[in-house]
Amino acid sequence: MQATTLMPPRNKVDLFESPDFYCLDDLLMAEHKLVRSAVRDFVKREITPIVEEYAQRAEFPGHLVQKFGKIGAFGATIPTELGGGGLDQISYGLMLQEIERGDSGMRSCVSVQNSLVMYPIFTFGSEEQKKKYLPQLAKGEMLGCFGLTEPNHGSDPGGMETNFIERSDYYLLNGSKLWITNAPIADIAIVWAKNDQGKVRGLIVERGMEGFTTNEITNKWSLRASSTGELVFQDVRVPKENMLPEAFGLKSAIKCLDQARYGIAWGALGAAMECYEVARRYAMERVQFNKPIASFQLVQKKLAEMLTAITQAQLLCWRLGMLKNEDKATTAQISLAKRNNIEIALTIAREARQILGAMGISGDYPIMRHLMNLESVSTYEGTHDIHLLILGAEITGIPAYK
Secondary structure, three states: OOOOOOOOOOOOOOOOOOOOOOOHHHHOOHHHHHHHHHHHHHHHHHHOOOHHHHHHHOOOOOOHHHHHHHOOOOOOOOOHHHOOOOOOHHHHHHHHHHHHHHOHHHHHHHHHHHHHHHHHHHHHOOHHHHHHHHHHHHHOOOOEEEEOOEOOEOOOHHHOOOEEEEOOOEEEEEEEEEEEEOHHHOOEEEEEEEOOOOOEEEEEEEOOOOOEEEEEOOOOOOOOOOOEEEEEEEEEEEEHHHEEEEEEOHHHHHHHHHHHHHHHHHHHHHHHHHHHHHHHHHHHHOEEOOEEHHHOHHHHHHHHHHHHHHHHHHHHHHHHHHHHHOOOOOHHHHHHHHHHHHHHHHHHHHHHHHHHHHHHHOOOOOHHHHHHHHHHHOOOOOOHHHHHHHHHHHHHOOOOOO
């Protein structure tokens, strides 16, 4: 029997190069490239060698939290005087692109800390709250989560049942939140709840407050290296100084989601790049019928379509990042990018799996892990269909989801 020659497993050798068919690097500043290079090196050193093992065990590598803090992955766009990195939106996007090349679960952790915990405190919080929480969150000495989704209310957050009642010097909080990234290990939670007038407000709930518990969600087939759980509030006394004073209504929560969705668009691009590059290298080295499978028309078709989609997504991310830098990006524009880039990433992951054949399902390669992860990324922070409806409402002026 003739021995087959396979490329070394992805987690053993890292030869990754960014596809850049339209020379987009020419549009990046030196700072952008420096950030990308530093985070890419971090991913190669700290995430790639261990992520398959953690995913197989369905365990989050908690030791990475403070390491993320040390490389500036937390609070990347927060001003330096509050402990952040003071970076622009392109740098932040490239950072998440590289982290999701490693794993969607790692990027989810970083996205939540940046967009759903530090951003609302920075944007809606008091000066005291900013000084108390942001420096610790930036260093990774404290980890946060974002409590919006509930067991009975996902795409319709306005139907939330979590509520609080005002008392003399505290708020009495009751309810629960489900499918919350970082929940089992978070030190604080940004929780959205209704007051007795039905108005939505944001509260900072700290671990250790009596009546506040978290449960871990197990038996997941996706985001297996991510920590996901439930937040439960039973007569939790939240001090009045823990309310975000400038957060009013669901529009404030949606502003946070916009930040997260922007990062997800870049992250999905990273997963797509990784799957494409693994498939391209495999096709060049895998021999069938006495020649590399890259010589066959159907494989070339797949690779050409992958590169085309990646180039489109790169242009989309770059332009959206520029709009974000100018504070001009709209919710609908961000929805388009989130939906589009996840869709192309899923398609690329599936096609890459086909190119690798049976090896595509092996943990020696990252394809199936990315594919399973992207199924969750397609759902959280607004499902594929909800983002279509957001665009539909923008086009027609008629909200179809109300």
